[in-house]
Amino acid sequence: xxxxxxxxxxxxxxxxxxxxxxxxxxYSIIQRVREASGGQIEWSEGMLYPVLHRxxxxxxxxxxxxxxETGRRRKYYRLSxxxxxxxxxxxxxxxxxHETLLNLWGPQQCFK
Amino acid sequence: MFQIEQALEAWKIRIGQSxxxxxxxxxxxxxxxxxxxxxxxxxxLSDEEAFLVAIHRVGEPNQIASEFKQVxxxxxxxQRVFWMIAGFIFFVLWKLVIRSVTLSSQAMIALVxxxxxxxxxxxxIVSALCWIGLAIAIYRWAIxxxxxxxxxxxxxRPRMQVLSLVAGAVVVLSAFLIxxxxxxxxxxxxxxxxxxxxxxMALSNELLELVAPATFLWVMWxxxxxxxxxxx
Numbered sequence: 299x300x301x302x303x304x305x306x307x308x309x310x311x312x313x314x315x316x317x318x319x320x321x322x323x324x325y326s327i328i329q330r331v332r333e334a335s336g337g338q339i340e341w342s343e344g345m346l347y348p349v350l351h352r353x354x355x356x357x358x359x360x361x362x363x364x365x366x367e368t369g370r371r372r373k374y375y376r377l378s379x380x381x382x383x384x385x386x387x388x389x390x391x392x393x394x395x396h397e398t399l400l401n402l403w404g405p406q407q408c409f410k
Numbered sequence: 411m412f413q414i415e416q417a418l419e420a421w422k423i424r425i426g427q428s429x430x431x432x433x434x435x436x437x438x439x440x441x442x443x444x445x446x447x448x449x450x451x452x453x454x455l456s457d458e459e460a461f462l463v464a465i466h467r468v469g470e471p472n473q474i475a476s477e478f479k480q481v482x483x484x485x486x487x488x489q490r491v492f493w494m495i496a497g498f499i500f501f502v503l504w505k506l507v508i509r510s511v512t513l514s515s516q517a518m519i520a521l522v523x524x525x526x527x528x529x530x531x532x533x534x535i536v537s538a539l540c541w542i543g544l545a546i547a548i549y550r551w552a553i554x555x556x557x558x559x560x561x562x563x564x565x566x567r568p569r570m571q572v573l574s575l576v577a578g579a580v581v582v583l584s585a586f587l588i589x590x591x592x593x594x595x596x597x598x599x600x601x602x603x604x605x606x607x608x609x610x611m612a613l614s615n616e617l618l619e620l621v622a623p624a625t626f627l628w629v630m631w632x633x634x635x636x637x638x639x640x641x642x
Contacts, residue, residue, distance in 0.1 A: 324438065324442050325441075325442050325449075326445075342468075342469040342473065343446075343468045343469065344439065344468040344469035345469065345473075345474070345477050347435065347438060347442075347478070348477040348478050348481045351435075351481045351482075352480075366441075370444065371441070372441050372445075373437075373438045373441070
């Protein structure tokens with residue numbers, strides 16, 4: 299299980315990556331993160347919304363209300379152009395962290 | 411029997427108590443819990459179990475509120491400024507009400523042929539009673555136990571139309587009473603008696619303006635002791 303701090307630190311690139319695949323709403327984003335991480339990343343779900351709202355304030359994502367199949371209104375989010383650029387930067391940064399760790403651990407650790 | 415709608419309402423009240431969470435955020439969180447419950451009941455959990463798991467996953471109200479506080483700063487200050495201005499408007503309206511009540515009482519004394527001294531005295535007493543009444547009303551209103559939802563609803567959805575209508579009605583009614591009062595006094599009371607009455611009222615007003623801040627400080631002092639220190 300990924301510790302809370304690391305889950306929080308990776309919340310932005312995770313959200314942006316999921317929205318890069320298409321518009322989505324809060325509960326579904328959490329489900330996708332859970333699936334993609336094989337259950338390793340469990341958020342305190344309420345904390346996703348402040349992250350989404352902050353990203354929206356920064357113009358990285360846009361939100362809109364849409365009626366769901368049950369007739370209730372759901373808030374959807376989609377990536378903006380700024381968000382796409384920001385995701386590229388996140389990607390470079392996380393990959394370089396990843397590469398650094400791989401270099402330090404050496405190939406034998408990776409294949410264990 | 412577990413009622414999901416009631417449980418959701420109760421949960422929303424608990425979450426919505428924080429000024430950091432706007433009604434629109436609450437709607438989004440509510441939909442989240444509904445989605446979560448809908449998903450969890452398919453995994454052989456009962457409604458109640460699904461609901462408990464869903465709200466547990468959302469997190470503790472305090473924790474959520476502190477996360478929201480970081481993004482909703484402007485909203486929090488907007489609410490505070492709103493209530494400061496509302497307090498100011500209320501104060502101005504209250505002064506209007508007092509003027510209209512004291513002038514009406516003067517006019518009534520004048521109509522039954524009272525002297526300037528009695529007019530001034532009665533008006534002073536009426537005015538003092540109004541201020542004391544306000545201090546008591548504020549204190550009682552603040553200490554009354556009430557459903558947190560009603561206060562939160564008031565805070566989050568100020569019914570501006572109703573408030574404006576009430577304020578407008580108070581202004582119109584006060585204006586009418588003040589003008590009518592002044593006309594009656596001017597018509598039925600000799601100038602010397604009006605002077606006496608005004609003199610007494612001026613004296614009592616000076617006294618009230620000295621005492622009123624002390625009274626309201628006392629009210630605030632008590633409220634502060636009751637609510638702020640009791641919690642810490």
